[in-house]
Amino acid sequence: MAAAELVVKRRAYARVGLLGNPSDVYGGRALSFTIADFSATVCLRPSPELVIQPHPHHDFVAFPSLPNLVNRLQSEGYYGGVRLLMAICKIFYNHCTQNNISLKAENFTLSYDTNIPRQAGLSGSSAIICAALSCLLDFYNVRHLIKVEIRPNLILDAEKELGIVAGLQDRVAQVYGGLVYMDFSKEHMDKLGHGIYSPLDVDLLPPLYLIYAENPSDSGKVHSTVRQRWLDGDEFIISSMKEVAQLALDGHKALLQKNYAELARLMNRNFDLRRKMFGDDVLGSVNIKMVEVARSVGASSKFTGSGGAVVALCPDGDAQVELLQKACLESGFVVQKINVSSSVLTEEELASLLATTAKQNMSELASWPAGRPAVQQIYSL
Secondary structure: OOHHHHOEEEEEEEEEEEEOOOHHHHOOEEEEEEEEEEEEEEEEEEOOOOEEOOOOOOOOOOOOOHHHHHHHHHHHOOOOOHHHHHHHHHHHHHHHHHOOOOOOOOOEEEEEEEOOOOOOOOOHHHHHHHHHHHHHHHHOOOHHHOOOOOHHHHHHHHHHHOOOOOOOHHHHHHHHEOEEEEEOOHHHHHHHOOOEEEEEOHHHOOOEEEEEOOOOOOHHHOOHHHHHHHHOOOHHHHHHHHHHHHHHHHHHHHHHHOOHHHHHHHHHHHHHHHHHHHOHHHHOHHHHHHHHHHHOOOOEEEEOOOOOEEEEEOOOOHHHHHHHHHHHHHHOOEEEEOOEOOEOOOHHHHHHHHHHHHOOOHHHHHHOOOOOOHHHHHHOO
16 A cells, blocks of 8 residues: 555544533533634654654744743643644543554554634634544544544543543534534433434524634633532522523524524523623633624624634624624624534444434434435434
8 A cells, every 4th residue: 555545634623612611511511513614634644653743833842032932822822732642642542442442553643733723712622632533543443443422532531631621512513523412411421421412404503603812812711610619519500500501402492493583592691691600800801892792783692612712693684794794893803704514424423323312312213204314314313
């Protein structure tokens, strides 16, 4: 086999949390989708030694001066992608060892690239890990031995290895691609080791817009205080998280009915609850301003993740979109129409998901017409 044929190159897309975040960290539900315009790509090439290749920009270690180094750290943070690639290699190897999955004794070089804005709440770090995991699955030819539903757990474990606080929502969306409804209830997590994840047709979505600041806040701080209050049994936090989870369930229904006025209401409510739980100091003034700018023209808006970017819906159509674009421009924010990516799962993976999910949805299964392709059936769940 020619050397070029041995190269494995895989991509994972940025994620937008449409509804339900951050309840995924608290046994809730979520509706999320991936964006085609922003992605991370990982390339795996066979090599004599195992090499994790630094990115020439994101893993930069040479600076013109001390002030330049400080400015760089303030805008980009301390870490690039090398640690992410190393962490998923470790987690992948341990998982295979613990599950008696044999791996061939061959080495490789991993490299990556990404255009996902940093610290913008678009899951740039997990996209790198997700793309790397996909490379490893195919290089070792074990994709069929590691269930689709388990892969988000491996990505999250790699991030936990690095002290990154996160939930499964982002990783599920990036493993599956497209639009996904997720149920992380304790019953499912305890019984299955993962949630119930249902891919949906991306055509159910209305036109949506991404707003982000060129100098975003650090999204890693958002969960810090609320998590402890939740663990301490704070009634307000617990009841609010339950309501946020319910918003995802209601949003799932609204999407199936293409009731976009209701979807807009739910998006606004999601942000309002987050603001009450976390407080303005944690959310940050720039992040709040992005939401308020969108709402100033009647658009609904909420964080895509935990800050740094906002997803907006203009229920009144093109005239409102023009107002949104003008308001964002005047406020110094970038705004663009979202190009939703399609599912990245193969027909075989979708069929496997269908077999698993059907056990949880026997009433729906009984009503399906015979002969429907697996991809159509699973979109119906």
